[in-house]
Amino acid sequence: MTTTAAGREVTYLEAISEALDEEMSRDERVFLMGEDIGPYGGAFRITEGFQKKYGEWRVLDTPLAESGFVGAAIGAAMMGMRPVVEMQFADFISCAFDQITEVAAKNHYRWGAAVPMVIRAPFGGGVHGGPFHSECPEGWFFHSPGLKLVAPSTPYDAKGLLKAAIRDPNPVIYFEHKFLYRRIKAVLPTEDYIVPIGKAEVKRAGTDISVITYGAMVHLALEAAEVLTKEGINLEVVDLRTLMPLDKETVFESVRKTSKAIILHEDNKTGGIGAEVASLLAEECFDCLDGPILRIAAPDTPVPFSTPLEEFFLPKASDVLAAARKLASY
Amino acid sequence: MDAAVVAKDIKRTDLLQMYYYLRLTRTLEDRITALYRQGRIVGGVYTSNGMEAISVGYASALERDDIIAPFHRDMGAFLIRGITPGEVIAQYLGKRTGPTKGKDGNVHMGDLKRGIIGFVSHLADNLPVATGAALAFKLRGEARVVVTNTGDGGTSRGDFHEAMNFAAVRKLPVVFFCNNNQYAYSTPLLLQMAIRDVVERAKAYGMPGEIVDGNDVAAVYLVARQAIRKARAGEGPTFIECKTMRMHGHSEHDSAKYVPRELLEEWKKKDPILKAEQMLTQLGYGDKATFREIEERVQKEVEAGVEFAEQSPLPEGPEALEGVFASEDEVKP
Numbered sequence: 001m002t003t004t005a006a007g008r009e010v011t012y013l014e015a016i017s018e019a020l021d022e023e024m025s026r027d028e029r030v031f032l033m034g035e036d037i038g039p040y041g042g043a044f045r046i047t048e049g050f051q052k053k054y055g056e057w058r059v060l061d062t063p064l065a066e067s068g069f070v071g072a073a074i075g076a077a078m079m080g081m082r083p084v085v086e087m088q089f090a091d092f093i094s095c096a097f098d099q100i101t102e103v104a105a106k107n108h109y110r111w112g113a114a115v116p117m118v119i120r121a122p123f124g125g126g127v128h129g130g131p132f133h134s135e136c137p138e139g140w141f142f143h144s145p146g147l148k149l150v151a152p153s154t155p156y157d158a159k160g161l162l163k164a165a166i167r168d169p170n171p172v173i174y175f176e177h178k179f180l181y182r183r184i185k186a187v188l189p190t191e192d193y194i195v196p197i198g199k200a201e202v203k204r205a206g207t208d209i210s211v212i213t214y215g216a217m218v219h220l221a222l223e224a225a226e227v228l229t230k231e232g233i234n235l236e237v238v239d240l241r242t243l244m245p246l247d248k249e250t251v252f253e254s255v256r257k258t259s260k261a262i263i264l265h266e267d268n269k270t271g272g273i274g275a276e277v278a279s280l281l282a283e284e285c286f287d288c289l290d291g292p293i294l295r296i297a298a299p300d301t302p303v304p305f306s307t308p309l310e311e312f313f314l315p316k317a318s319d320v321l322a323a324a325r326k327l328a329s330y
Numbered sequence: 331m332d333a334a335v336v337a338k339d340i341k342r343t344d345l346l347q348m349y350y351y352l353r354l355t356r357t358l359e360d361r362i363t364a365l366y367r368q369g370r371i372v373g374g375v376y377t378s379n380g381m382e383a384i385s386v387g388y389a390s391a392l393e394r395d396d397i398i399a400p401f402h403r404d405m406g407a408f409l410i411r412g413i414t415p416g417e418v419i420a421q422y423l424g425k426r427t428g429p430t431k432g433k434d435g436n437v438h439m440g441d442l443k444r445g446i447i448g449f450v451s452h453l454a455d456n457l458p459v460a461t462g463a464a465l466a467f468k469l470r471g472e473a474r475v476v477v478t479n480t481g482d483g484g485t486s487r488g489d490f491h492e493a494m495n496f497a498a499v500r501k502l503p504v505v506f507f508c509n510n511n512q513y514a515y516s517t518p519l520l521l522q523m524a525i526r527d528v529v530e531r532a533k534a535y536g537m538p539g540e541i542v543d544g545n546d547v548a549a550v551y552l553v554a555r556q557a558i559r560k561a562r563a564g565e566g567p568t569f570i571e572c573k574t575m576r577m578h579g580h581s582e583h584d585s586a587k588y589v590p591r592e593l594l595e596e597w598k599k600k601d602p603i604l605k606a607e608q609m610l611t612q613l614g615y616g617d618k619a620t621f622r623e624i625e626e627r628v629q630k631e632v633e634a635g636v637e638f639a640e641q642s643p644l645p646e647g648p649e650a651l652e653g654v655f656a657s658e659d660e661v662k663p
Binding site: 031063067068069073081098106108111146 | 430434448455461464465466468658
């Protein structure tokens, strides 16, 4: 992760705001749509002050109608604009599912119309949100050709990936993790930069086991890695950053080095992105595996509300420790 | 439509041009149906038979830089925007020269260079998209208008309501047409909604609504022109219900036995081509010789289209992998 001392320390949330602000200043085609993003500044205050700076048409409060405003973003994108729409919570993206998967995802394939737009989707649990404010819906869209999906884990990546998403000629769903909003900080470069879509990053180099993960789980893996160092187990943490298109090369390279893989995500286990990564490893890295491919993910239930239930539901550092110890014995 | 009004408001050449497109649409779709019956077309065939006046009427009222987001009963609008009969038949035959290069079939055509947003089977999906195109024009201060169309069934979808509401709230330059042809596939209007006129839906959004005889091309053209002028002047959207009748099945495989024959007999007398001929004759804009001449012209154009399409190459299998993502150079900076 690159940082320079010249920059200001910002939270993950501020990094997202900065990316939006800078892209709106840089490119007048960029505009924002969503619920309560105007004078209120959005449910998480990402767009606080934006309407004052850019006016009520470039920071457009919409009616409560996700399908309607995602469809409108598609139309505006096809006419040469660069809309960024905010889902108040990623969970509500289900209301716009049809527009995303049938219109945005298929237009270019069907008749050559590019749809350069971004959907920001605040996702993930650990914030006492319950079944409708904690979901990880990335798996639904992973299976829809034509969409790009990104999920940053750090302020640096949050800013760089959002800028890359806005500049991309395709529909990009940007999964920002709510749990990380105000919990992590970093000093960011003052100059303009992007994090290219389609590039994973090794967040911690190691030799014994690859943990392939993304989003808030990256921090869980890093935490576990520190503990395991004392036991002589050296984890490599691969942050996918982009979920679609997957950076297979970086994943394969890591696993070819360590010969062991744990796939960790917060989404439900069955049919999740981890299942695809595991299949790819079985197909492409079978010869170099020294143990079973292990998956750590949430159980196949909705995200429960009550604290003990949610704590049980979410993957924990102890799960990573147990999986790593098991794999180390092979 | 009152002939005196038409004489005053529509030029002879314009009305004759609309008549030409009515004939071209009918002849083209009849020819496609014939190809289907001969087993030369795979997949569905959806025609606008008996409803041609709607898309010919609204598309004739647009300026060159305007945009349409049509649905599957709007062949006339595709033709007016410049899709050729040859391209349409190539599209039906899955040829590489069709507007989607074989990626999609039948009326799922789009081409932004000709101002056409491609049709999506999920009815009403393109209504929010149309509002977004209109929003782009409003954001950039361009005097351009979007016209979109859906069926009576399409107005039951949430996307219809979300689009109508958003367009009204933001006074967007968009005109919503509704082709009320009495049936959504086999479902009659009375099982689709508890209101008699679809136009009543517009009231809920504070949007002006109009009912027009969908089989009268002059009437559709005039009401469209007025709504488009209003939209262009920044006075917001209009909803226009066109009363018509679907004379064929939902698709050509559908015999539509569920439609009472008497109803079809009654509507046959109100055929849009017949009506246009009556109007042209009454105004002295054309006679039998004029109509015959146009008929011969469109026959030739359609046959040339069949030849073009049949001689066009099919795509190669691996082309199926192309185009999932757009590249940067396709999007203007």
